Amino acid sequence: MFSSESVSESGEQPCIQLEPLKNTHLPCKPTPSRTVLAECSPKATANGVHDIEDRILRITGYYGYNPGYSSHRREDGSDSRAETPGSETSSETRSLHTCANTVLKVLGGLLMVLCISSSWVGTTQVVKLTFQSFSCPFFISWFSSNWNILIFPIYYSGHVFTTREKQTPIQKFRECSRLFGEDGMTLKLFIKRTAPFSILWTLTNYLYxxxxxKLTSTDVSALYCCHKAFVFLLSWIVLKDRFMGVRIVAAIMAITGIVMMAYADGFHGDSFVGVALAVGSASTSALYKVLFKMFLGSANLGEVAHFLSTMGFFNLIFVSCVPLILYFTRIEHLGSLSSMPWGYLCGLAGLWLVFNILVHVGVVLTYPILISIGTLLSVPGNAAVDVLKHEVIFSVVRLAATCIICLGFLLLLLPEEWDSVTLQFFANIADKKSEEQGEELTESSVNTRSRSRANGTVSIPLA
Structure with a gap:
């Protein structure tokens, strides 16, 4: 049994103390002399109401009964919770933190858009310069694709600098190899998973x-933007994505632009062949993206970097025979190693590598719609270079076709819920206008009444 002296030695005033019960006759039940708990607060002993309430709660089991869980304790607890000043400040800091993250994400996305469009414009223009002295498109495509091997080492370097988790390159490589299955990457899975994507990748670049x-940089970049429409059509057919009327309209606009581009110089000659090659490049690119979404859609950034580097290895090992075949059959004349424009080749491969890294990293760091806009902005960028440097004169039909394709590309960027969001937006505007008109009517009626009272006239409402 604790005594009050032993409790008060700490120098603090105790809130609960033990007292002998002087009155042994309670109004509810006679009890012998015993010790009870009495609170120092005057609220707890007011006519014994709270003690009776505690007994009722204990008998009924209400609220899972805890001793002393009566109404005055609930009131005290609610008061203490209501008076906490940290809740409002924490919500304000959270909102400020969210706004800051959104602003940084948007600014980073705009910078990413500029870098993506610049790298793609640079790649296309360097290709045109390379063709002036070295006309071997498949060798250029093969040489540039080999640089994809560097994507995973670049990713691992960034991973080491941005995270505290330290893993060896082999450990990280094995971790990302789970993309191929539970057992990791085997030779069979390496060929089975990598070969189709590597072939589509090579075809896309080679046809481009x-x-x-055959065509100008502006025309080819505009026609390549049609891959977005082909992705929608294939996703709708193969992946059973949601049907959207506006995207069907965008696909029709893309096809219309293709036909107009082919008709610009007549359905003959290099122009028609160039349009067919560009559309073929857009089609293989769309098929690559749909298959990637089907088989590897849940891959993270590390697994994507691992997969692209694996495709680079496959290209280096298995596709290297194709440039040799083209060389010995005199289809592509490479010449001596010293006569090859290695500066242009390395610059082209580096820009292509930067473009691929920005596209895959930008999807993770910022909004995917900004990445698509960066690809679209390569069309006016190439047009500016063609007009200012190469002095290209565009016909009215080509300009119209380019504008139609770009407009269809923008329609494809609309989200799935764009119609409901747009209707709700206009409904909110209509509600605000009706509220403003109602306020103006009430103000005008108040003014007329005040004027009538001042003039001594009374307005009688009509029945």
Whole structure:
């Protein structure tokens, strides 16, 4: 049994103390002399109401009964919770932190858009310069694709500097190899998973380079933007994505632009062949993206970097025979190693590598729609270079076709809920206008009443 003296030795005033019960006759039940708990607060002993309430709560089991869980304790607890000043400040800091993250993400996305469009414009223009002295499109495509091997080492370097978790390159490589299955990457899975994507990757680049030999950079970049429409059509057919009427309209606009581009110089000659090659490049790119989404859609950034580097290894090992075959059959004349424009080749491969890294990293760091806009902005960028440097004169039909394709590309960027969001936006505007008109009517009625009272006239409402 504790005594009051032993409790008060700490120098603090105790809130609960033990007292002998002087009155042994309680109004509810006679009890012998015993010790009870009495609170120092005057609220706890007011006519014994709270003690009776505690007994009722204990008998009924209400609220899972805890001793002393009566109404005055609930009131005290609610008061203490209501008076906490840290809740409002914490919500304000959270909102400020969210706004700051959104602003940084948007600014980073705008910078990413500028870098993506610049790298793609630079890649296309360097290809045109390379063709002046070295016309071997497949070798250029093969040489540039080999640089994808560097993507995973670049990712690992960034991972080491940005995270505290330290893993060896082999450990990180094995961790990302789970993309191929639970057992990691085997030779069978390496060929089975990598071969189709590597072939589509090589075809996309090779057809794009062939199209640049026939058409201007602006026309090829505009036609390549049609891959977004092909991605939607394939996703709708293969992946059973949601049907959207506006995207069907965008796909029709893309096809219309393709036909107009082919008709610009008549359905013959290099122009028609160039349009067909550019559309073929857009089609293989769309098929690559749909298959990637089907089989590797849940891959993270490390797994994507691992996969692209694996495709680079596959290209180096298995596709290297194709440039040799083209060389010995005199289809592509490489010449001596000293006569090859290694400066242009390395610059082209580096820009292509930067573009691929920015596209895959930008999807993780910022909004995917900004990445698509960066690809679209390469069209006016190439047009500016063609007009200012190469003095290209565009016909009215080509300009109209380019504008139609770009407009269809923008329609494809609309989100799935764009119609409901737009209707809700206009409904909110209409509600605000009706509220403002109602306030103006009430103010005008108040003014008329005040004027009538001042003039001594009374307005009688009509029945």
């Amino acid at each position: 380079l062939l199209a640049l030999k």
